[in-house]
Each structure stands twice: as structure tokens, then as C-alpha cells.
Amino acid sequence: MAQIIPFKAVRPARDKVGLVPTRPFQEYAVEEVKFQLEHNPFSFLHILNPGYKFQKEISGSERFQLVKNRYLEFKEEGIFIQDEVPAYYIYKTISRNQVYSGIIAATSANDYENDVIRKHEDTISHREQLFKDYLKTVGFNTEPVLLTYPDSDVINEITSEVMQERPEYEFSSLNRDVHYLWIVNDPERTEKIREEFAQMEAVYIADGHHRSASSWLLAKESKEKNPQHTGEEPYNFFLSYMIAQSNLKLYEFNRLIKDLNGLGKKEFLMQLDEWFRIENRGTEFYKPSKKHHFSMYLDGEYYSLYLRKTNYEFTDSLSTLDPYILYIKVLRPLLRIEDLKNDHRISYLPGRNESFDVKKQVDEGNFAVGFGMLPLTFDEIKQIADAGLTMPPKSTCIEPKLRSGLTVYEF
Known part of the structure; x- marks a missing residue:
């Protein structure tokens, strides 16, 4: 059964939240990255591009360590803060054509191994290893894996109630999308959410197969090196954005x-x-x-x-x-x-x-x-995943695409 748990997120201070999160890095043109680095000192791109501070292109393990250094600087300067109580985070975006909402949580790497988290794409081994090494060095995960689950009346009711309350964050991004984040940390609600996910036979990767595989590799390696392993250590989980199947939008390639x-x-x-x-x-x-x-x-x-x-x-x-x-x-x-x-x-x-x-x-x-x-339907994707098959690359483009630096999971 799916183990989807609350966690203590590291996240931007409220007065800076509109300046920190970024789109996935690969979506930026070179000129956009340069503009952000020159004019926005709070952009998460400074963490992802640590060489900018030294006016130098940096790659490999050297870059990984500098990413960690820039991240620690953001925490030291109060740009990032950490919650004291484990929470689920309800995240909603409104664009010109679509509204998405879901729950940011920590997801069990063991569920990935045991096929509770089901896949529909092949991964490339060297990319898995590279990102595993990156995670091991930096010690945090900031781009959630997009996971989808069967629609749940219980979760819908809780999220609807929470979204009537004042959000922790409300801000607009440069593409004119509006973003909201609510913190759910009261024990009654968090336990209901956890129990509802625990009753699900399977959840499905919509986007993030390599991120999931790399997180599982890290959990496996960390377990082997830890004689006191209990299964509760942060490395046993990875950052995910849980969204109901009916709220996904699928496009063709x-x-x-x-x-x-x-x-x-x-x-x-x-x-x-x-x-x-x-x-x-x-x-x-x-x-x-x-x-x-x-x-x-x-x-x-x-x-x-x-x-x-x-x-x-x-x-x-x-x-x-x-x-x-x-x-x-x-x-x-x-x-x-x-x-x-x-x-x-x-x-x-x-x-x-x-x-x-x-x-x-x-x-x-x-x-x-x-x-x-x-475009494919989600039922088609589900049939492939349930049968243990894999689709050809670029079979489907799934939204929402998530921002980096809004919530950070540390391990």
C-alpha cells in the first residue's frame, strides 16, 4: 500500500516566495538564465548555477558541491526557512487555460522497488547514477516527481476545506500563472490523508521516472551503509507532487x-x-x-x-x-x-x-x-504500467510542470 507521508519542508520566506521558485531548468533559454542571475539575487537558479558566482562554467562533482554550498547560503541568509512540524502542502496553480491542485508530500522509495509506484517508461542507467550522485552530494530534493492516484472523495474533501482558508503563499510568476500553497499540519487532517493514501493499491508516475529511480538508488545505497537502518530515515523517501488522475492534462508529442x-x-x-x-x-x-x-x-x-x-x-x-x-x-x-x-x-x-x-x-x-x-489517455498509460510494459520515448506530454525551489525535501 502506498506510503505517502508529511515532511518538514524547507521553503522560501513568505516575503521572497515570488522571487525564488523557477521553472524546470531545461525550459529556460540561455538569455533567460543570464537575466535572472544578473537581476534576481533570490532566484533558485543561483543554486542550480553555482558557477555564476565565480564567472566560471563548472560541471561534475565540483558543481554538485557548489550547489550544496549555494543552498546552505540561502538558508543562512534566511531566504529559505524550515518548518518545525511535518506537513502536507496543498499546491494550486491557475494558468490561462487550466487549474491544477495537488498535495506535495514525501513518497517511499521502497514503494518504487515493490511496484506500488508504477512506471510506464524505461530509464537510462548512467542518468540514474549521475542524479543519484548529485542527490547524495547536495542532500536535498527540490523538483517533485509527479505522481497520480485514483480520485478520492476523502482527499478531495480535505483539500477543498483547506483551500477555503488563507494560503501561506499567493504569488504570480512571470508567465502570469498564479500560485497558492497551504500548509496542512494538524494531526487529524494529516492522519486522514496518510490513511487514504495507504489504502491505495498503486500510484503512478506521470513525470519523473529518472528522479524516482535515482532516489531509490540513493535509498538502497544509504541503507547498505547504515548498520542502524530503521526504514524511517529521510533517505528512504523522495519529494513528490500527488495529483488526482482527473486533474492531469495529457498532450501528444x-x-x-x-x-x-x-x-x-x-x-x-x-x-x-x-x-x-x-x-x-x-x-x-x-x-x-x-x-x-x-x-x-x-x-x-x-x-x-x-x-x-x-x-x-x-x-x-x-x-x-x-x-x-x-x-x-x-x-x-x-x-x-x-x-x-x-x-x-x-x-x-x-x-x-x-x-x-x-x-x-x-x-x-x-x-x-x-x-x-x-494524445494518449491516462487509462492507456495505466494499462501499460499495470502490465509492466514501457511506452516508446516521448509518447505523452503530461502537465502540470512543477517549479523548483518552492518546497525542498532534505535527507
Whole structure:
């Protein structure tokens, strides 16, 4: 059963909370990072980019240690404070198009090992090890793993009650999202939340497979080195954001391919014809409306591709996924894209971006062809996870995307 517990968060002082948290680092352009570092002394980017203080690019173990040093400075200067009582933290964001709310908590690494926390993506060993070493050096976790759970009336009732009260934080970020945080530390509520999660057979990783795996590796290593291990040590848990399945938003990833693998346009279309019924839509924008329907933009024109189901055999839940079908029937055999993670000939655009971005990239000559599909449903992801299967990389883009530096979990 899922062990989701309260913890004593390290978090920004209230008067600085609008200045500290950041988007995930990979979302920033170089110019944005530079601007933040130059003009915002409270930005969490100063911790993530410790070399800025010395005007030097730093990497590896040296960077890890300096990250820890900058973090300790934030605590020493009162930019970060730590709660004295373990708590759950209800976090809500309001954007132009969506409202998200969930519970920030500490999640058992043992549940990851025992498949109570279920996965749907493969991880890369060297990335797991690298991030494990990072966590071991810095001693904290600040970017929550996004976990999802079946909707719960008990949790919904508690969070609704709490959100009627004055929040600890209320601030806006530069992208105009509004953020709220409530602290839940009274024993009655925390115990109800803990008990409700404990009754769940499984929770699911929505985003953060490598972070989860790395935290589990750290817990395993720490346990082996601690003869007094009890299972209650902070290293046995990692930071998570628990959000109900109904509150997730799923987008597709469009595929962009650099070239046609030496095929001419007509030859490529003829080879596609074996597995798809093809309709030329001309310059009319086309987006699929049904499962197993795909869009393709090639040489200034849109095409609809309908899977010929009489030719295709559905054998398990993986074989029904559109990203998998596109991979085994088009990308791998026709375009020779074997490694979806590392092949430089393929790029991905999340469906939350304008679909016209695919057209723009092809028209400008950056890519030869683009493919689109419907987003997966969470039921499809759940079926994959429950069956112990893994989806192709970049099968789905899941929101919300969480900010770093709002709550920190120390171990």
C-alpha cells in the first residue's frame, strides 16, 4: 500500500516566495538564465548555477558541491526557512487555460522497488547514477516527481476545506500563472490523508521516472551503509507532487524527421500505403480526430493516414498505442529511426504548442516530414504500467510542470 507521508519542508520566506521558485531548468533559454542571475539575487537558479558566482562554467562533482554550498547560503541568509512540524502542502496553480491542485508530500522509495509506484517508461542507467550522485552530494530534493492516484472523495474533501482558508503563499510568476500553497499540519487532517493514501493499491508516475529511480538508488545505497537502518530515515523517501488522475492534462508529442532516408516523395507515399489509407488534404490544416489516425505534413501539404486494421494485429496494450504503431510501421522500417531517444534525425514538439509549428519547421527546411496523433489517455498509460510494459520515448506530454525551489525535501 502506498506510503505517502508529511515532511518538514524547507521553503522560501513568505516575503521572497515570488522571487525564488523557477521553472524546470531545461525550459529556460540561455538569455533567460543570464537575466535572472544578473537581476534576481533570490532566484533558485543561483543554486542550480553555482558557477555564476565565480564567472566560471563548472560541471561534475565540483558543481554538485557548489550547489550544496549555494543552498546552505540561502538558508543562512534566511531566504529559505524550515518548518518545525511535518506537513502536507496543498499546491494550486491557475494558468490561462487550466487549474491544477495537488498535495506535495514525501513518497517511499521502497514503494518504487515493490511496484506500488508504477512506471510506464524505461530509464537510462548512467542518468540514474549521475542524479543519484548529485542527490547524495547536495542532500536535498527540490523538483517533485509527479505522481497520480485514483480520485478520492476523502482527499478531495480535505483539500477543498483547506483551500477555503488563507494560503501561506499567493504569488504570480512571470508567465502570469498564479500560485497558492497551504500548509496542512494538524494531526487529524494529516492522519486522514496518510490513511487514504495507504489504502491505495498503486500510484503512478506521470513525470519523473529518472528522479524516482535515482532516489531509490540513493535509498538502497544509504541503507547498505547504515548498520542502524530503521526504514524511517529521510533517505528512504523522495519529494513528490500527488495529483488526482482527473486533474492531469495529457498532450501528444508530434514527431519531426530530418529526411526521408533516401526515399523520394512518391516512393515514400507508396510504402506508407501498405499500412495506411492515405488522403491528401492539400494545404488544409489537418489534425487527427480518432485513435489510430495520424496527420502528416510533407512537401507543403497535409495528409491523413488511417491505419489499415485488417493488416495490423493488436496483441497487447502496447500494440494499441499510436506512438508505438508509428514507430514500428513508419519510423523504424521506412525512415530507419531505431533509437527514439538519441537519434539526431528525430525531434519532438509537444502538442500544447501550436500545431502550426510542425508546418513552420518543415516549410523552413529544418525537417522533411512531420507526424501528429491524438494524445494518449491516462487509462492507456495505466494499462501499460499495470502490465509492466514501457511506452516508446516521448509518447505523452503530461502537465502540470512543477517549479523548483518552492518546497525542498532534505535527507
